[in-house]
Amino acid sequence: MKRTIEAFELVEFLIQEYRSKVLNVKDIISDHLRTGKPLPQDLHRVLLNPASSDYLRSCIGALEYVENELLKDLNRMRNYLAQAEVGDALLIAISFSKDVFRSLGTVVGEYPYESNILPPAYDFFSKIDDEMMVVFPRDIDSPLDTKEEIDFANYLRNVHNPWAKYAKP
Amino acid sequence: MNQITSEYQKAQELASSEGGRDVADGCRHCHDGNWIHLRYEYPDEQAVTDTLYVVQKPNGGEPGGEVIAEGVLTVSELSKHRYIHVDLGDYDGEVEVFFFDDPTEPVPFEEPAPVEDERNWLERAAESVASSIASGAEWTWGTLQGDFNENMSTSQIITNAIVTAVPVVDQVADLRDLIANSKLLIRDKRYDEIGVWVGVFACLIGLVPSLGSLAKGVIKIIWKNVSEIGRVLVYINKALHRTGMRVNGYRFVTKLADDVVDQVGFVSQKFDEFLNLTAQKVSLLKNLTPGFVEDVLETIEKVRGMASHNFEAAAQAIKKRILKATSGYATRAFSVLPGHSVTIRRVTDMVINYGPYRHWQKTMDRPSWSPSLPEPKGSTVPDNAEFQAFRKASHARISKWYDELLSDPDLPDSIRKVAITSPDFFKKNILSSFAEKPVIKPLGKDKNIPSEDQINELYRVIGKEENQTGGFWSRSRPSNSEAEWRRENAVRQDWNAAGAYVVAEVPPPDHALVGKIGPQSSKNSPGEVLPGGGEQVWLPGTKAGAVSPDQIKEYYHTYWNDRTPVEPLRSIRNAGKIGECDL
Numbered sequence: 001m002k003r004t005i006e007a008f009e010l011v012e013f014l015i016q017e018y019r020s021k022v023l024n025v026k027d028i029i030s031d032h033l034r035t036g037k038p039l040p041q042d043l044h045r046v047l048l049n050p051a052s053s054d055y056l057r058s059c060i061g062a063l064e065y066v067e068n069e070l071l072k073d074l075n076r077m078r079n080y081l082a083q084a085e086v087g088d089a090l091l092i093a094i095s096f097s098k099d100v101f102r103s104l105g106t107v108v109g110e111y112p113y114e115s116n117i118l119p120p121a122y123d124f125f126s127k128i129d130d131e132m133m134v135v136f137p138r139d140i141d142s143p144l145d146t147k148e149e150i151d152f153a154n155y156l157r158n159v160h161n162p163w164a165k166y167a168k169p
Numbered sequence: 170m171n172q173i174t175s176e177y178q179k180a181q182e183l184a185s186s187e188g189g190r191d192v193a194d195g196c197r198h199c200h201d202g203n204w205i206h207l208r209y210e211y212p213d214e215q216a217v218t219d220t221l222y223v224v225q226k227p228n229g230g231e232p233g234g235e236v237i238a239e240g241v242l243t244v245s246e247l248s249k250h251r252y253i254h255v256d257l258g259d260y261d262g263e264v265e266v267f268f269f270d271d272p273t274e275p276v277p278f279e280e281p282a283p284v285e286d287e288r289n290w291l292e293r294a295a296e297s298v299a300s301s302i303a304s305g306a307e308w309t310w311g312t313l314q315g316d317f318n319e320n321m322s323t324s325q326i327i328t329n330a331i332v333t334a335v336p337v338v339d340q341v342a343d344l345r346d347l348i349a350n351s352k353l354l355i356r357d358k359r360y361d362e363i364g365v366w367v368g369v370f371a372c373l374i375g376l377v378p379s380l381g382s383l384a385k386g387v388i389k390i391i392w393k394n395v396s397e398i399g400r401v402l403v404y405i406n407k408a409l410h411r412t413g414m415r416v417n418g419y420r421f422v423t424k425l426a427d428d429v430v431d432q433v434g435f436v437s438q439k440f441d442e443f444l445n446l447t448a449q450k451v452s453l454l455k456n457l458t459p460g461f462v463e464d465v466l467e468t469i470e471k472v473r474g475m476a477s478h479n480f481e482a483a484a485q486a487i488k489k490r491i492l493k494a495t496s497g498y499a500t501r502a503f504s505v506l507p508g509h510s511v512t513i514r515r516v517t518d519m520v521i522n523y524g525p526y527r528h529w530q531k532t533m534d535r536p537s538w539s540p541s542l543p544e545p546k547g548s549t550v551p552d553n554a555e556f557q558a559f560r561k562a563s564h565a566r567i568s569k570w571y572d573e574l575l576s577d578p579d580l581p582d583s584i585r586k587v588a589i590t591s592p593d594f595f596k597k598n599i600l601s602s603f604a605e606k607p608v609i610k611p612l613g614k615d616k617n618i619p620s621e622d623q624i625n626e627l628y629r630v631i632g633k634e635e636n637q638t639g640g641f642w643s644r645s646r647p648s649n650s651e652a653e654w655r656r657e658n659a660v661r662q663d664w665n666a667a668g669a670y671v672v673a674e675v676p677p678p679d680h681a682l683v684g685k686i687g688p689q690s691s692k693n694s695p696g697e698v699l700p701g702g703g704e705q706v707w708l709p710g711t712k713a714g715a716v717s718p719d720q721i722k723e724y725y726h727t728y729w730n731d732r733t734p735v736e737p738l739r740s741i742r743n744a745g746k747i748g749e750c751d752l
Contacts, residue, residue: 065540110639112591
């Protein structure tokens with residue numbers, strides 16, 4: 001179960017990392033709009049229309065939303081794990097690589113790009129998908145709750161639950 | 170282009186020498202360059218006359234863009250021509266045209282009045298103020314009120330203003346205005362009223378050579394009633410045209426909004442000079458009424474102390490009112506392609522103008538939209554085991570589709586390239602959005618494909634102009650319900666403000682992936698799913714987009730966008746004909 005716990009800890013870590021990146025980009029754009037400070041080249045290349053203040057203001061709204069949703073998802077996933085609802089926690093964990101990129105579509109567009117300052121979510125979160133497929137292997141026609149999910153839920157419930165402190169009353 | 174312009178000029182002169190009417194079957198040379206034909210109609214299709222038109226570079230359907238041309242529409246029932254010819258000069262792109270309404274016939278032009286020098290003009294005003302104070306007599310409004318306060322018609326005010334326009338300074342009316350408003354400040358001590366300062370400001374800005382009395386006249390009318398802007402512009406353009414002055418009303422007025430603020434220093438300086446002269450004249454009367462004169466001198470100093478600040482406030486107030494007039498009383502700007510005619514017809518029923526538009530319109534933005542709003546009612550269904558199983562099996566399913574597509578010899582390079590160079594993107598963002606494995610479809614005309622199955626045109630709903638060239642498209646226009654559109658296309662609230670849709674001509678690209686849309690769980694309505702089930706078309710592309718902006722042919726408001734313009738005008742566009750215009 002150690003690897004499974006580490007897989008969810010990886011999810012927690014990557015969510016926090018990506019939140020920091022999103023917040024950083026949001027602050028850079030806000031500074032740029034307020035003071036005229038130039039945007040970093042890396043970010044300039046990523047944005048769809050960096051010359052438009054109207055567009056940049058809309059980017060701030062999208063980035064705020066994504067940052068907020070990442071935090072909500074982190075809290076929801078921890079709460080599911082605290083209650084040993086592994087299937088629900090897993091659905092959240094494997095959603096980031098597709099959902100976050102799409103939510104940032106108004107900022108970065110809908111096609112592949114490269115960036116260190118705001119890496120594409122499908123790339124940044126891909127380790128989660130790979131790791132979850134290892135600890136929770138699944139075929140197309142597998143049952144909704146696989147044996148691995150049930151075993152991990154029992155472990156969390158009866159042996160050790162690192163997320164117990166996140167249980168909501 | 171110079172040659173063309175020169176030929177055009179000759180042709181213009183020829184046409185002009187023949188009374189501006191058509192030369193035989195119309196002036197062919199005049200139609201060599203870039204031009205459009207304009208017509209504005211009542212609901213019964215009779216021409217609206219004496220309306221000002223403005224042609225601008227595209228500005229999202231709103232007045233305020235860079236002006237290319239302006240003038241008065243002079244088509245009438247008696248004209249041989251139906252359209253006004255507007256030359257666009259070197260500009261060969263699409264343009265927009267708008268009108269100012271409520272035209273009336275201008276009064277006949279009058280000859281200019283005599284000129285006097287500026288110092289003398291101020292001195293006369295100062296002397297009048299001083300002597301009236303000395304006499305203690307009530308000012309007779311009929312003679313001293315000034316036209317700022319008189320019940321003059323717009324046509325009279327503007328005609329007078331044009332008569333005295335740049336660089337003429339002295340006018341009896343201007344002088345009376347300055348005296349009248351100064352009296353309100355110095356004698357009646359009404360220095361807390363912004364309107365009084367506006368009056369003084371308008372008189373003194375007439376001393377600026379490039380603005381003259383015309384500026385005063387415009388400020389005067391717009392200050393009283395912003396809805397008069399249409400008449401103001403028609404009078405200016407008509408009368409100035411007849412004087413041979415190359416001043417255009419719309420451009421003059423919009424520039425005046427900035428000029429009034431820029432000229433605060435100049436106006437303050439002139440007012441200071443005027444107060445010095447008035448104080449000198451009043452001081453000479455000290456022996457007659459010493460106590461009264463000292464009180465007046467004290468008031469003059471008080472007015473002087475507040476002048477700069479109040480002129481700044483007056484200038485800002487004038488600017489605000491001018492901008493309100495020019496933006497609030499113009500029609501929407503209608504797009505026209507060079508070489509085309511456009512007829513704008515007033516209609517008795519309000520028309521909802523969803524589109525088509527040639528460019529993104531500012532009304533397509535939805536300021537009321539937020540990514541965190543709940544999904545519209547009716548767009549979602551409760552999450553269930555089937556949806557959850559679909560999401561959990563995503564990795565296995567899309568890995569299988571991915572392998573199958575790559576091993577398909579018919580997979581075109583355009584799609585293969587994206588799939589190979591960005592496999593995570595292709596699997597997690599493209600394939601995972603389909604409910605079933607998508608099929609490869611060629612785009613464009615293909616004789617081997619029945620015409621009804623050919624894909625030459627695609628639709629895409631967007632929230633911002635920047636998203637127009639993205640990857641997900643549809644073969645059909647969006648439905649008229651936002652909830653239905655989001656439900657069938659599984660488009661979450663946070664993904665798309667959905668204020669507009671665009672129509673693109675394809676190819677390129679050469680191929681697309683087409684298939685049934687998969688479900689998406691909602692972030693903003695937890696426990697709910699947008700089920701999908703409609704059809705989507707995914708186009709391979711790069712960071713720059715799937716299609717070029719040139720391929721976007723039309724823009725429409727979505728049916729649920731509550732900012733869609735509703736107006737009593739309808740536009741009819743056609744290819745322009747040589748014989749139909751006034752050249």
